Amino acid sequence: MMDTTQANKSNQEVGYVVSSKGYLTYLDGLPTIKINDLVTTEEGLTGLVHSLNPTEVEVLLLSSSTVPPGTQFKKTGKRLELEVGDYLIGRAINPLGLSIDGKGMLSRSKSEKRELEPPSNSIEAREFISTQLVTGIPAVDTMIPLGLGQRELVIGDANSGIQSFLINIIVNQKTSNLICIYAAIGKPISQITNLIHTLQINKAMDSAIVIASSSTDGSPLIYLTPLTAMTIAEYFKDRGKDVLVVLDDCGIHAKAYREIALLGGRSPGRESYPGDIFYTQAKLLERAGKFNKNFGGGSITALPVIELNLNDFTGFIPTNLMSITDGHLLFKSNLYNKN
CATH class of the missing domain: 2.40.30.20 (Elongation Factor Tu (Ef-tu); domain 3)
Known part of the structure; x- marks a missing residue:
């Protein structure tokens, strides 16, 4: 038998x-x-x-x-699932949950599996945003404060200080209970290495997680990077934690999705992007918010990033992200160079 x-x-x-x-x-x-x-x-x-x-x-x-x-x-x-747990804090992983920081294998003694694309929480799960996220950047905290659960687009020129700004925010959270997740999407390996090293020497990795895909990775891994970041953020949110998620850079994410769509023979739309690119990124950022106690009681604050020429920021993806997010922080290289 x-x-x-x-x-x-x-x-x-x-x-x-x-x-x-x-x-x-x-x-x-x-x-x-x-x-x-x-x-x-x-x-x-x-x-x-x-x-x-x-x-x-x-x-x-x-x-x-x-x-x-x-x-x-x-x-x-x-x-498509990811093993998540508190053991991820202080580590750097790729979108499939494998360690890339040279510290050896991850300890998965207390972990749970979560889908990378679960159903979105309804409006009934959300609360009004009423608590400020103190970034430690005086100009932001006093004039354009961020709320826990907000989605704020960070947009600017190349070499305009965006990454320094984001790293400073994470470093300034060392004494808070905020968990910071940095998703480096399709970045050069040297830039990812410098990011991890900077966070380590400033002792910011004690409350941070880095999810990274390099520019040499295939489009599938680059496409999955922000999904992995949001999935980890939801694990901590469901435990009542406040989480900050940096998605750097959503323009690279959109290009990876466009490549997959064009290779698959799907009809191109504006700037050759597929028709559902707005839905794809809106669904991703919709996972951020402030949630009531029946849905964990935590919050996910999202800082999506896009780098472009500010002389013309009316492109398809930048305007999509502007309409999805609650506000924008603009960076200019000429102002950055003037300190």
């Missing part, structure tokens, strides 16, 4: 690679698969179901490997 494990394996759904376009793979089969389900090969290569076409399943490969036609993928029965 076959045992239950063997029976489950024999009934496991599979799909076979029909074609590939870089990190996008198309499978035939998997009749009950859903978007954001995980599939895997015998060799352990993992893919994320990104789209369901009439005759094929579109899968995002979560590594730089390629697969030839005919390769078998199995349905895992798992969703």
